[in-house]
Amino acid sequence: MSDWLYVRFVEGKGWDSRLIENYTGCWVSHVELYFPATGETFGAQLHGGTKWRSENNPCYRNVEKYEIWRIPLTRKQTSEVSGLLNELEGRPYDWLAILAFAFSFALLPRHRWHQKGHDICSGILAIVLKRLGLAHIERPVENYAPVNIYDVVTNLFGVEKVS
Numbered sequence: 001m002s003d004w005l006y007v008r009f010v011e012g013k014g015w016d017s018r019l020i021e022n023y024t025g026c027w028v029s030h031v032e033l034y035f036p037a038t039g040e041t042f043g044a045q046l047h048g049g050t051k052w053r054s055e056n057n058p059c060y061r062n063v064e065k066y067e068i069w070r071i072p073l074t075r076k077q078t079s080e081v082s083g084l085l086n087e088l089e090g091r092p093y094d095w096l097a098i099l100a101f102a103f104s105f106a107l108l109p110r111h112r113w114h115q116k117g118h119d120i121c122s123g124i125l126a127i128v129l130k131r132l133g134l135a136h137i138e139r140p141v142e143n144y145a146p147v148n149i150y151d152v153v154t155n156l157f158g159v160e161k162v163s
Contacts, residue, residue: 004070011027024146096114123144135156
């Protein structure tokens with residue numbers, strides 16, 4: 001029997017979500033880890049950076065819809081999750097990367113700004129997928145948009161959509 005890593009993809013109705021959805025041409029504007037046993041999420045958001053949140057947190061009031069996918073984990077991967085999340089918790093949000101992300105689709109297709117040690121939601125997921133050996137992440141993690149993580153996760157071997 002294997003354990004699972006749950007990834008939640010979110011469509012928001014806030015201005016920031018609409019901006020990301022518009023420029024990527026995909027409904028996904030946010031991605032995070034989800035823990036169904038506790039109803040908690042883990043990921044980077046504009047307000048508060050990378051941390052644990054309750055699924056009832058007010059930051060989710062603008063969620064239009066979401067999908068949850070689960071990825072099978074080996075025992076070794078399962079044992080590494082907690083330490084990895086402890087390492088990532090508390091990292092600040094990468095304002096420069098999100099601005100570059102928005103501009104890259106609109107005006108500056110090859111320009112990337114990034115603050116070292118800061119993350120966006122899809123960057124956190126890229127780190128997790130890479131460090132657990134679940135996916136080949138070849139670009140710098142701040143260059144992954146939520147749509148890129150959606151494409152990676154939904155094409156992994158053994159992945160299942162659960163909602």
